[in-house]
Amino acid sequence: MLSCDNFENDVINCDELVLGSSKTDDGDGAAKLSGKIKTLKEISSDYEIDVDIWKQLDLANADEYMYNTRINFCDTLQNSDAPWYPILQKLNITGCPVEVSEFEVQDLTISLDSVKDVLCHEFCGNYRIQISFTHLTDKLSCHILEISIEECDDEYD
Secondary structure, eight states: OEEOTTOOOSSEEOTTOEEEEEEOTTSOEEEEEEEEEEEOSOBOTTOEEEEEEEEEOSGGGOEEEEEEEEEETGGGTTOTTSTTHHHHHHHTOOSSSBOSEEEEEEEEEEEOGGGGGGSSGGGOEEEEEEEEEEETTEEEEEEEEEEEEOOOOGGGO
């Protein structure tokens, strides 16, 4: 995960965080997360997370805007259905404020059950996901994650 172009992340640094593909113990598709997350300032209860998703298109180097959501970060800390809940659990983040700290993650396997509806032929392609922490209208952090959804033959996974 990288910082957005021309944006200085002075609240959260995720530049050393790497997301890859994996399998669960049951053989289902999963994501694997490793690296460091650094909180450079305290994350308070009034911070929100914005998630914007674009599908990268080959035509004219254009991207198709697909999705946006804004959620209160602290309100989701106890939501075990949230896709990032295993990460918060591993980092022992249970409430706000989240103190200034450095969190280490090694080979954390994350189930893809919460996004299984988009893991199909119709959604195959490359995507750019922008994740930002905001306070009111101020963007405090900006991170880019690029992912690819590909059709696989189970025999070759």
